[in-house]
Amino acid sequence: MLKSPAPVEQVPCVLFVQTDERFAERASLDLKEAGYTPVVVSDLNKGLRQFDLLQPAMVVVDCSLAGESGLKLCREIRQMGNRVPVVMLMSGESVDDRVACLEAGADDYVLKPYRPETFLQMVQVYLQPPESAKNEQLRFGDLVLDLSTRHALRNGRAIDLTMKEFELLKYLMSHPREVLKREQILENVWGYDFMGESNVIEVYIRYLRLKIEGEGEKRLIQTVRGVGYVLRES
Secondary structure, eight states: OOOOOOOOOOOEEEEOOOOOHHHHHHHHHHHHTOOOOOEEEESSHHHHHHHHHHHHHEEEEEEETTTTHHHHHHHHHHTOOOOEEEEEESSOOHHHHHEEEHHHHHOEEEEEOOOOHHHHHHHHHHHSOOOOOTEEEEETEEEEETTTEEEEETTEEEEEOOOOHHHHHHHHHHSSOOOOEEEEEEEEEISSSOSOOOOHHHHHHHHHHHTTTTOOOOOEEEETTTTTEEEHHH
């Protein structure tokens, strides 16, 4: 009796939508060596077609791709209801740029010029297999976080989170009433060197608050000046 062939392991695909050929070339070589399949396109329409065709595990988009089309691509992916990790490639690190990325639905950003170790660590963080969390939930007051679906609920209201927002909220809810330093949050949520001082945490906290307090609910994420943040009711 013939044995069925062993299933072929699916190699994660990373879709690059950008015009920075040097970045794309170097990152593609590193991704291939790390066991991923990179695909590079240079404009919005090709990016959408390849996204639909390949269903990649991750998308890296140039924020300045032909004006705002990089952000537009991210928005269109989110409007499809797709939660694939989307990382924006940025030349600068201004607060306005980070806010624009979050508003478009991006999970994270990476700065030019290309830094191999930082970039590969980011990819590994987003593409590592999810931990088994069947029916597991974290609760704090009227806020519920479902670890299997990565959805949040507050007073029965469904809250849509990006992957990074989910990880940030999960970390806060795993340490209720404990003051968490900024360095702790960076290390445990981002999991890689964030290239020096950055107010990325403040930007994500701001948008997380907007989402979980969207109906005028009581503030849960409190700022501890000069230290970090704590999840508590007052």
